[in-house]
Amino acid sequence: MTANSEYLNELQQQGDFLTLSRNNEWHLAAGAFTLSNGTAVTIHDTGVIEFQPKCDTTIDVVLSSAIHGNETAPIEICDDLIKRIILGDLQLAQRVLFIFGNPQSINIGKRFVEENLNRLFNGHHTVEGVRMNNERTRAAKLEQYVSDFYQRGGQHRERCHYDLHTAIRGSKNDKFAVYPFLHGKPWKKSQLQFLLSCGVNTVLMMKSPATTFSYYSSFVHGADSFTVELGQVKPFGENDMSRFAKTKATLSALISQKEVIYKEFDASDFELFAVHRSINRTEQDFTFPFSDDAENFTGFSKGDLLATDGQTCYYADVEGEAIIFPNADVALGQRALLTVIPLQLTDNII
Numbered sequence: 532m533t534a535n536s537e538y539l540n541e542l543q544q545q546g547d548f549l550t551l552s553r554n555n556e557w558h559l560a561a562g563a564f565t566l567s568n569g570t571a572v573t574i575h576d577t578g579v580i581e582f583q584p585k586c587d588t589t590i591d592v593v594l595s596s597a598i599h600g601n602e603t604a605p606i607e608i609c610d611d612l613i614k615r616i617i618l619g620d621l622q623l624a625q626r627v628l629f630i631f632g633n634p635q636s637i638n639i640g641k642r643f644v645e646e647n648l649n650r651l652f653n654g655h656h657t658v659e660g661v662r663m664n665n666e667r668t669r670a671a672k673l674e675q676y677v678s679d680f681y682q683r684g685g686q687h688r689e690r691c692h693y694d695l696h697t698a699i700r701g702s703k704n705d706k707f708a709v710y711p712f713l714h715g716k717p718w719k720k721s722q723l724q725f726l727l728s729c730g731v732n733t734v735l736m737m738k739s740p741a742t743t744f745s746y747y748s749s750f751v752h753g754a755d756s757f758t759v760e761l762g763q764v765k766p767f768g769e770n771d772m773s774r775f776a777k778t779k780a781t782l783s784a785l786i787s788q789k790e791v792i793y794k795e796f797d798a799s800d801f802e803l804f805a806v807h808r809s810i811n812r813t814e815q816d817f818t819f820p821f822s823d824d825a826e827n828f829t830g831f832s833k834g835d836l837l838a839t840d841g842q843t844c845y846y847a848d849v850e851g852e853a854i855i856f857p858n859a860d861v862a863l864g865q866r867a868l869l870t871v872i873p874l875q876l877t878d879n880i881i
C-alpha cells in the first residue's frame with residue numbers, strides 16, 4: 532500500500548480533510564476516489580478538494596476558508612460540510628471545490644505565516660525582483676486550481692466563489708460581504724438574496740480592482756464572487772456555531788439542491804455601502820485615534836481625524852464616513868483602513 536492510498540483510505544472512512552491538510556502544511560500528493568453515491572472526489576493538494584456528483588449539474592461552486600489561518604468559524608463550517616459529503620450524509624447536486632487556503636497559518640493560529648495571502652492574488656504573487664515565499668507560491672497554485680476547476684466545468688455555467696472570513700474587530704453589522712469591483716457590470720439581486728439567506732444583509736460595493744481572492748475569481752473567471760465576513764475572529768472551540776446556522780444551511784442547500792428559491796428581493800432588507808476610500812500605511816509611524824475595540828461600521832463626523840500616517844492626517848470628509856478593517860499593523864504599502872458611506876441602489880443591478 533502506498534502512502535498516498537493510506538491517506539485516501541483514512542479520508543474515506545473519517546472524512547477529516549481538515550486534519551489531513553493541517554498535517555501536510557504546504558503540499559499533499561494528489562489522489563482520488565469515488566463515493567458510494569457516485570460522487571467523484573479529487574484531492575488536488577493540501578487544503579484543495581473537489582467533488583463532482585454523478586448527476587447533471589448547473590453551478591460550479593468554490594468555497595474557500597483559511598485564507599487567513601486564525602479565522603476559524605468558516606474553517607469549521609467547511610470542515611463540517613466536507614465531512615458530511617465524504618461520509619455520505621450530504622448528497623451533492625452541484626460541483627464544488629473546497630479550499631483551506633493556508634494550513635500552516637491555521638496551525639500557528641495566525642492570520643498568515645510570512646505574508647498576507649489575500650494580498651497576493653490576481654498575479655500579485657509573482658513580481659520581478661520580489662523573493663517567492665510559501666504564501667506567494669500557494670496563491671499562484673490556488674489561482675490555478677480555481678482556474679482548472681472552472682475550465683473543467685465548461686463555459687456558460689453559473690460560477691460562484693464565496694471566500695469566507697471573520698473580521699479582526701467586532702462589527703456593528705456582525706456579518707457582511709465585500710462585492711468586488713465589477714468594472715461597470717451590474718450587481719446581482721440573486722446574489723444579494725443568497726447572502727441574505729446566509730444571514731448577511733450588509734454588503735460593501737468596491738470601486739476599484741484588488742489583490743484579493745474574491746476579486747480574482749470575479750475578474751478573471753466572471754464568477755459571482757464575494758469576501759464574506761462571518762462575525763469576529765475567535766480561536767477554535769470558542770465559536771458559537773448557532774450564529775452560523777443560516778450560513779451553513781444556505782451553503783448546504785446551494786450545493787445539494789438543483790435549485791434554491793430565496794426570499795423575493797426587497798431593497799429594504801439590505802444595508803448597502805459604497806467604499807469611499809482606502810487608506811494605505813506608508814510610514815512606520817501609523818496610528819488611529821480610536822481604540823482597538825472601535826467596531827467596524829463606526830461612523831465619524833465630517834472633519835474628525837481617521838488616521839495619521841507619518842506627517843499625513845486623514846480626516847472624514849463626509850458626514851457619517853464609517854471605518855472598516857482598521858489595522859495599523861499591516862505591512863508598509865498595504866491597506867490599513869477602508870471607509871464606507873451608505874449607498875442607495877441605482878439601476879445598476881439586475
Ligand SMILES: O=C(O)CCC(=O)N[C@@H](CCC(=O)O)C(=O)O
Nearest residue numbers: 649696698699700709743758856
Ligand atoms: O478585520 C480585518 O481587518 C480583516 C478581515 C479580512 O480578512 N478581510 C479581508 C477582506 C478582503 C476584501 O476586501 O475583499 C481582507 O482584509 O483580506
Ligand SMILES: [Zn+2]
Nearest residue numbers: 599602696697
Ligand atoms: Zn480574513
